[in-house]
Amino acid sequence: MNDSGDGEGTERAAPSRRKDARRNKATLLEAAAAVFVTSGVEAPVRDIAARAGVGVGTIYRHFPKRADLIIAVYRHQVDACAEAGPALLASGATPHAALRQWIDLFVDFLVTKHGLAAALHSDDAGFDALHAYFIDRLVPVCSELLTAAAGAGEIDSGIEAYELMRGVGNLCIGADNDPRYDARRLVGLLVTGLRRPR
Template sequence: MAKPETTQRRPRADGQRNRARILEAALHLFVERGPDAPFTEIAKEAGVGVGTVYRHFPAREDLIEAAYRSELDAVCAGAVELLEQVPPRDALRTWMDRFVDYWATKIGLTEALEAVVAAGRDPFAQSRGQVDEAVGALLAATVEAGVTRPEIEPDDVVVALSGIAMVAPVLEDRDQVSRVLDLLYEGMGARP
């Protein structure tokens, strides 16, 4: 006898809002206080009950990983959103700034992410591919617009951006970071 098909319900709108608020609060507190930020404080900052936090994220590692992935998803989705809003040239350069900001958050989550890795998980499993895909979309649009060279590989851009992002906190001068990003961007420019 065949098993009946089950359909998965879409989360309710209020549940989705609660989840988003929990992730935002958790990200803030994990960066500020480390992986041991109490769920009670996360719940308070998110404006939900602690039971709601546990319902969405039964284990601390679940919450840390979800907070990291939500930031990654946001920065990657931002590539497509920017391409819909501004010319490709501006989309790529704006996204480069957003990537540096994302990296700063990732660095702030280092201790929390180490706890996830120690639990036997790999929160970075698809990160590089996801970022490469976002950069690939931006490069395809800028190549089509005649702004960047077609031979540039998305992963090469990701490596260069990651290097800049890693030193950005040491520079403590956002203007200098911006100038270095401009140099990278101009180096990708189409040749006459």
């Protein structure tokens, strides 16, 4: 939602009155990104604070909910994914193929972020904002692709974009460090299942 964004692109809120605050916020984002890679997005807040060389209070001042920090770290990648949707749709292939490619993009993103998929669907209230951000950003794109595919007669299942996105997200849970579980293959089957039988 709102935030006291610094150079973070599309924000309008005042970029904080003090230099040290801005610097700390940037340091925190870097540290969080690094820790997320190592220990997953559920890493202890204290670890992130330690890595950034600040106190835990500083984290909560800049990112009141843990979800805000996660969103800030991954915002660019989520936005890039969202923007890839229309591009794929315009790039020649059939709408169903574009949908498949777009979903692959999303799966690749999720699978490489240890624990993100799990956090995304945690029923912990603290993650509501994270859930909402992903939904807000990606569901409309998915909906557009779905509508195009339906319009082209390639799919007929009355599935909603929200449901499909949640299903894909769920399939990505725990998809790292288990060689016997390949989320990409299962998501592929799910997308295949959408196709109109002919």
